[in-house]
Amino acid sequence: MKPTSPAAGLYLSALALWAAPIASPLAADAATHYPQRPVRVISGSPGSTADITARFIGHKLGERLKQQFVIDNR
Secondary structure (H helix, E strand, O other), X not given: OOOOOHHHHHHHHHHHHHHHHHHHHHHHHHHHXXXXXXXXXXXXXXXXXXXHHHHHHHHHHHHHHOOOEEEEEO
């Protein structure tokens, strides 16, 4: 969003500086508890390119994020 006047830009900057210390600990706390269940990824028909790609990416994300990814074919 581009401010229309210098005062609007100053207001948005002040608002961002005020909100940053409040939002930062909340985001850090939420990140440690999210997600609490396995992540479910909806994929195409079994054996399709989309299914194989989703399973490959889900496996790599699971290793990296230490979170279980479940690929569901629909």
